Every structure is written in structure tokens, then in C-alpha cells.
Amino acid sequence: MKAKTTILVLSATLLASLVSASAAPAFAEVPPWIKNNAAWWSEGQISEAEFLAGIAYLISSGIITVPDDPAPGGGPGDAAGAQEEGVPEWVKNNAAWWADDLISDDDFLNGIQYLVGTGLITVSVPAESGNAAEAGAADPVLAELEAQLAECAKITKAYKRIDCEKPVKQAILLHDYRTNAELFSVGPINYYWFGMGSEGNSFEISPSGQALLSIRMLAENTSDEIKALDCTSPSLCSYDVWDGSAAFRYAGTDFTSGQIVLNPGDAREFNMLFGPNVGYGGSQFLYDESKEYHFRINESFGSMMVPLGLGQS
Numbered sequence: 001m002k003a004k005t006t007i008l009v010l011s012a013t014l015l016a017s018l019v020s021a022s023a024a025p026a027f028a029e030v031p032p033w034i035k036n037n038a039a040w041w042s043e044g045q046i047s048e049a050e051f052l053a054g055i056a057y058l059i060s061s062g063i064i065t066v067p068d069d070p071a072p073g074g075g076p077g078d079a080a081g082a083q084e085e086g087v088p089e090w091v092k093n094n095a096a097w098w099a100d101d102l103i104s105d106d107d108f109l110n111g112i113q114y115l116v117g118t119g120l121i122t123v124s125v126p127a128e129s130g131n132a133a134e135a136g137a138a139d140p141v142l143a144e145l146e147a148q149l150a151e152c153a154k155i156t157k158a159y160k161r162i163d164c165e166k167p168v169k170q171a172i173l174l175h176d177y178r179t180n181a182e183l184f185s186v187g188p189i190n191y192y193w194f195g196m197g198s199e200g201n202s203f204e205i206s207p208s209g210q211a212l213l214s215i216r217m218l219a220e221n222t223s224d225e226i227k228a229l230d231c232t233s234p235s236l237c238s239y240d241v242w243d244g245s246a247a248f249r250y251a252g253t254d255f256t257s258g259q260i261v262l263n264p265g266d267a268r269e270f271n272m273l274f275g276p277n278v279g280y281g282g283s284q285f286l287y288d289e290s291k292e293y294h295f296r297i298n299e300s301f302g303s304m305m306v307p308l309g310l311g312q313s
């Protein structure tokens with residue numbers, strides 16, 4: 001116990017040198033589930049990203065307050081360097097000791113202040129209002145879903161918490177697509193697409209000259225029957241890229257066993273890559289800037305041409 005006490009003293013000394021002398025952060029009230037998360041993070045049961053996301057939520061919702069301009073302190077390197085290196089080990093140690101009530105709330109929160117100051121935790125506040133109430137009024141559906149997600153985070157048993165969070169996160173994903181993406185209705189399936197340049201949607205020419213096109217969409221079954229998206233192999237797939245004269249087959253996809261089965265009301269993202277010829281009736285994706293390219297849907301329940309906007313003419 002003497003060794004641990006010595007470590008705690010050294011940690012407190014290190015904190016004093018790393019954290020700025022500005023006003024210390026504080027909890028409005030310490031939620032018990034936060035200590036559980038701190039313990040799970042220190043034990044490797046949840047990821048660093050999950051822990052930091054939880055802390056960011058608490059700051060955004062006003063449960064944790066930090067100075068308006070928290071400085072990263074006098075530690076080695078600058079804020080950019082700290083982001084590259086990740087969360088320092090002493091912060092993770094503090095989380096474990098705090099979970100065991102071996103250090104105070106203030107000691108733990110000094111570490112949180114350091115993470116905010118270095119940019120390892122970022123907090124988004126709507127510019128128009130600056131408060132969660134007005135943000136919720138702008139999108140009440142999203143506000144309700146995020147409130148449900150916050151309630152799930154209070155569950156102490158990891159597997160129960162995950163079971164609670166999974167459908168809520170799926171609902172948030174679907175809401176984001178419905179609200180912000182372009183809709184392409186094909187029979188009973190709604191396809192949503194954010195367009196080129198969004199996450200999972202990119203086009204580039206590799207150093208070897210190979211054109212690489214990545215497509216990510218979400219498909220939602222709006223019918224009261226089970227529907228399936230079919231793509232067994234490059235040669236037997238209901239999805240390809242069309243340049244007006246030639247069809248290009250995929251080089252990679254996350255279709256499982258050739259199908260994505262959607263129950264009534266279900267929605268799922270899918271990804272497809274077009275590039276080198278992988279065989280099985282596939283084709284190499286070739287790019288000509290004078291041509292217009294479309295992502296082509298040709299299912300048994302309907303067809304659609306989605307313009308990709310790759311052509312320059």
C-alpha cells in the first residue's frame with residue numbers, strides 16, 4: 001500500500017505540472033455509471049474512443065464543466081503531438097484510481113481538463129443556440145434518441161448496455177440518412193446516399209494508375225414483407241457501375257453469402273469497391289473523364305441509375 005501511495009503522490013505532482021492554473025473543471029453531480037466506465041476503460045473492457053465519447057457527452061450536456069479555454073498545460077510536446085500519441089498513461093491510471101475512490105473528483109477532472117485542452121476530447125455546441133434545449137428543439141427526434149442513448153450508458157453490465165445501445169444507434173444512423181442523404185426509391189426499398197466525398201464514398205487514381213471507387217449506401221425495407229438485396233459474385237450481382245457503354249463489376253463488397261436480408265422496417269448500410277478485376281466474372285474499373293458514371297441498381301423489384309458525378313465534361 002505504501003508503494004501505491006507513493007505513486008499517487010507522484011501522479012498528483014505530475015498533474016500539477018501538466019494542468020494549467022486556470023479554473024478547475026467540476027461535476028454538477030457525479031453519475032455512478034461514469035465510475036463504472038472509468039474502471040472498464042482502465043481494464044480494457046471498453047475502448048479509449050468509447051470512454052472519451054462518454055466524457056464528451058457529459059461535457060456537452062453540462063454534467064461536467066471545464067474552463068472555456070482550457071490549456072493543455074506544461075507537459076511535453078504541443079496539443080497536436082498529444083493527439084498523435086493518444087491519452088497519456090497517467091490519465092488512464094487516474095481513471096482506475098478514481099473508480100476505486102483512491103483519488104478525488106478534482107484530481108480525476110484535472111486529467112479531463114488536460115484531454116480537452118490537447119484536443120483529445122472535442123465538444124460540439126450548436127453555434128445558433130449554444131445550449132442543448134434549443135438544439136433539441138431543432139431536431140427533437142435526434143434529441144430523443146440521444147437521450148435514450150444516454151440512459152443506455154447508465155447500465156452497469158456491459159452486455160446489457162450494448163444490447164440497449166445497439167437499436168438506438170441504428171435508429172440514429174437511419175435518422176441521419178433520412179434527414180441528410182439523397183433518397184432513391186426502388187420498389188419497396190429506399191436507398192439513401194450522402195454522395196461522393198462523404199464517409200465511405202470516394203474516388204481516386206492509385207499511384208499505379210488504377211481507378212478506385214468506393215460506394216456506401218443505406219437500404220431500408222419499407223414494405224411489410226421480407227426483402228433481399230442480391231449480389232452473389234461479380235458476375236451475378238444486382239449492382240454495378242455504368243459509363244454509358246460498359247458495366248464495371250465490383251472488386252469488393254460486404255454482402256454476406258450473396259444477400260442482404262431485410263425484414264420489414266429494417267435498414268442496413270452496404271459497401272462496394274470498384275477497382276481491379278478480382279475474377280469470378282469481374283472487371284477492372286476504368287475511368288474516362290469524358291464519360292458520365294452511374295451506380296446502377298437492377299433488382300427483381302426495380303431498377304435505378306444513381307449519378308455519381310465522376311465525369312468532368
